[in-house]
Amino acid sequence: MHKRLFTxxxxxxxxEILKELATPQIHHRAPEFSDLYADIQTKLQTVLSTKNPVLLFTSSSTGAMESAVTNLVAKRCLNLVNGAFSKRWHEITTGNGVPCDVFELPWNVAVKPEMVDEQLSSGKYDAVTLVYNETSTGLMNPLEEIAKVVARYPDVFLLVDAVSGMAGVPIETDTWGIDFVLAGVQKAFALPAGLAVAAVSERALERSKTVPSRSYYFNLPLMHKSHLKNQTPSTPSIPHMYALNAQLKDMLSEGMERRFARHAKMAAIVQTWAKKHFDIFPEEGYWSQTLTTVVNTREIDVPGMIKTLADEYNLRIANGYGDIKNKTFRIAHMGDTQIDEIEGLLKAIESVLGL
Ligand SMILES: Cc1ncc(COP(=O)(O)O)c(C=O)c1O
Structure with a gap:
């Protein structure tokens, strides 16, 4: 029996979207492929409020993160870390031999614009990585305000992991001046994992031509060269592209404003519930709009609760991540999830816990 995902x-x-994956295969050098690519392109640009090319990666989000730091750092990168995925970005940067430093905060504390200002004023950096929405903690860093600070340093590129935010919360890529913003499609896009997207600024593409190549599969100049022909350099996951195109069409007919409002409403419902029965992990003012990390103040058996929800209600939520496993649990309210489904989930948790 399928367990309905709230992970x-x-x-x-x-x-309907799963069916799109079964569309008969086409050849990736045929004109119909380029039509599909172009169709997706326009829609992604609308979702991301950008005129920048939005490149497609046949990989999960980690591949696009790797692409950003291997192609766009000429001097030194600052990795802002306040959770598991921002830590991963530091690991990817060091793992690829890209010069970098880490600025680390406790996991429940948001990155503040003045902290970024202080770090960048050292003049050491030409790129900075940030996770917009930390999926490990349910914390949203103040991207717009941080972007304003980064914009004061014209040589510094802002590289943003918006993996669990994109398509669920507004991202004004061009207005905020984001050079690279990426996401995998298995979060708020509500598609199966295996495809990532990233909007890349013109100046980032320019710099990528001057940075000695550190990768082949994720080489931005090569990807951009193919992009200009509405193609990808290697054979992409075409089934994903059909599903993405259909999903984008539905998202745009829902309307992005309405989609974002639905996410905000679901977030408010879960946050109110979490505050009533438990507590919320990140500091107030920085709670995620797409998932809530609930603190286990009642010392409940978290794995037991997750198992009962799955076995008896066919609903799947997630335990806390890494060090905060069992001390927290996570409820996702993103993608195509509707308000009544979230309310139903909360009722089911109440009944499992006898609340
Ligand atoms: C914020 C964030 N960044 C990066 C990743 C890594 O994504 P993937 O597993 O798609 O490579 C995840 C996965 O959950 C994530 O939530």
Missing amino acids: PGPTQVRA
């Missing part, structure tokens, strides 16, 4: 990725995929 912060992968998220629940609608049956």
